[in-house]
Amino acid sequence: MIRLAVFATHPIQYFxxxxxELSRRPGLEVTVFYFSDHSVRGGLDRGFQMKLAWDVPxxxxxxxxFISRNADLSKPGxxxxxxxxxxxxxxxFNAVLLLGYTHAFEREVARASRSLDIKIxxxxxxxxxxxxxxxxxxxxxxxxxxxxxLVDVFGYAGESGRRHLAENGVSESRMVYIPWAVxxxxxxxxxxxxxxxxxxxxxxxxxxxxxxxxxxxxxxxxQPLLFLDALARLPEVKGLxxxxxxxxxxxxxxxxxxxxxxxxxxxxxxxxxxxxxYRASDxxxxxxxxxxxxxxxNEAMQFGLPAIVSDGVGCRLDLVKPGRTGYVFPVGNxxxxxxxxxxxxxxxxxxxxxxxxxxxxxxPFTVSATADGLVKALDMALxxxxxxxx
Numbered sequence: 001m002i003r004l005a006v007f008a009t010h011p012i013q014y015f016x017x018x019x020x021e022l023s024r025r026p027g028l029e030v031t032v033f034y035f036s037d038h039s040v041r042g043g044l045d046r047g048f049q050m051k052l053a054w055d056v057p058x059x060x061x062x063x064x065x066f067i068s069r070n071a072d073l074s075k076p077g078x079x080x081x082x083x084x085x086x087x088x089x090x091x092x093f094n095a096v097l098l099l100g101y102t103h104a105f106e107r108e109v110a111r112a113s114r115s116l117d118i119k120i121x122x123x124x125x126x127x128x129x130x131x132x133x134x135x136x137x138x139x140x141x142x143x144x145x146x147x148x149x150l151v152d153v154f155g156y157a158g159e160s161g162r163r164h165l166a167e168n169g170v171s172e173s174r175m176v177y178i179p180w181a182v183x184x185x186x187x188x189x190x191x192x193x194x195x196x197x198x199x200x201x202x203x204x205x206x207x208x209x210x211x212x213x214x215x216x217x218x219x220x221x222x223q224p225l226l227f228l229d230a231l232a233r234l235p236e237v238k239g240l241x242x243x244x245x246x247x248x249x250x251x252x253x254x255x256x257x258x259x260x261x262x263x264x265x266x267x268x269x270x271x272x273x274x275x276x277x278y279r280a281s282d283x284x285x286x287x288x289x290x291x292x293x294x295x296x297x298n299e300a301m302q303f304g305l306p307a308i309v310s311d312g313v314g315c316r317l318d319l320v321k322p323g324r325t326g327y328v329f330p331v332g333n334x335x336x337x338x339x340x341x342x343x344x345x346x347x348x349x350x351x352x353x354x355x356x357x358x359x360x361x362x363x364p365f366t367v368s369a370t371a372d373g374l375v376k377a378l379d380m381a382l383x384x385x386x387x388x389x390x
Contacts, residue, residue, distance in 0.1 A: 003029045005093040009073050010036040011058035017183045020061035021371040032064040035071035055270040080104035085112040095119045101147045110150040119381035123155035125292040127314045128163035152381040158318040178373030181365045182298045190275025199279035211238050213281035215296050218245035223287040228254050230337045239263035242277050278303035301362035306354040308340045325358040
C-alpha cells in the first residue's frame with residue numbers, strides 16, 4: 001500500500017480532479033494537506049483583482065486536511081510547516097508529493113521526508129525558457145542543486161520541463177513524464193451543454209463572424225494589450241476577452257476608443273461558464289511574455305480551437321504544432337501576431353481543419369493519464385535505494 005501525502009498551497013481547480021482520480025486507484029491512500037481555503041470560501045484574488053470563489057466543488061471525492069486556512073500565499077517564505085516530521089510519522093506515509101520548491105513548507109517537508117526515508121516525488125512547474133535576473137542565477141543554481149538532491153523522482157509535463165531538469169543535473173533515470181491536464185470531464189459536459197450556434201447567439205455573434213479569444217488574467221505578463229493591438233489591424237476579426245486584472249480599465253478604454261463593438265469584454269468567468277466562450281470562438285490567442293505551460297491551451301484545444309501562442313509559452317513545444325494545431329510567434333512582436341492571425345482568417349476551411357487536429361492532439365492529455373504518470377513516478381521512487389539520488 002502506498003500512503004501518499006500531498007502538500008499543496010490551496011485547493012486549485014486544475015489539481016482537484018487529479019486528487020480524486022488518485023483516490024480511486026487501488027493500492028493508494030491519498031491525503032492532501034492545504035494551507036489556505038481562500039479559493040473555496042471566496043475572497044479577494046490579487047491576480048484577478050476581484051472577490052471570487054470557484055463554482056466547481058473543490059473538496060469532495062478525496063481526503064484532505066487544512067493545516068491552516070489563512071496562510072498568506074503571496075509570501076512563500078511565511079507558509080511554513082515546522083511540525084512536518086510529526087505529521088509524516090503520524091500519517092505513516094511512505095511517499096510525499098510536492099508541487100514546487102519555493103515555499104518554506106516544501107523545504108521543511110523535503111528535509112523531514114529525507115530524514116525518515118520517505119520517498120519524495122516533485123512534480124513542479126519546471127521550465128527551461130523562463131528568464132531569471134543574472135544576479136539571481138548563482139543563488140538559484142545553488143538552491144536548486146541542494147533541493148533537487150533531496151528528491152527521488154521528478155515528474156515533468158513537457159519538453160521545456162525536461163530540459164530544465166537536465167540542465168540542472170537531473171538524470172533521465174529520475175524523470176517521469178506526467179502530462180498537464182485540465183478537468184476533461186467537466187469540459188466534455190460543457191461541450192454537450194453549449195452548442196456553437198447557441199453560444200454565439202448568447203454572446204451576440206453571427207455565424208459568419210471570426211472570433212479570436214483571449215482567456216486569462218489581464219496583466220502585463222499575459223499581454224492583453226498586444227492582443228488588442230493586433231485586432232486593431234485586423235478589421236475582419238472580432239475579439240472576445242475573458243478575464244479580469246490590473247489592466248482591465250486600460251483594456252476597456254482601448255476597446256471603447258479604437259475597437260468599438262468589435263471586442264467583447266466579459267470580465268471574470270467562472271469554471272461552469274467557460275465552455276460557452278470556447279464554443280463561441282474560432283481560435284485562442286495566448287501572447288504571454290512567460291508561461292511555464294499554459295493550461296488555457298489545453299482547454300481551448302479540447303473545444304477544437306487552434307492556438308496562437310508566443311514563444312514564451314511553455315506548452316508550445318508539446319501542443320502547438322505550427323501549421324497543424326496553431327502558430328507560434330516571438331514574444332511582444334505585434335507584426336508576427338497579426339501575420340499568424342491572418343493566416344488563420346484567410347483560410348477558414350484550413351482553420352477548421354486545424355481545430356479538428358488540435359482536438360485530436362489534446363485527446364491523450366487527460367486526468368487519467370496524469371494519474372498514470374504519477375503512479376509510475378511513485379512506483380519508481382519506492383523502488384529506489386536511499387543512496388540512489390544523484
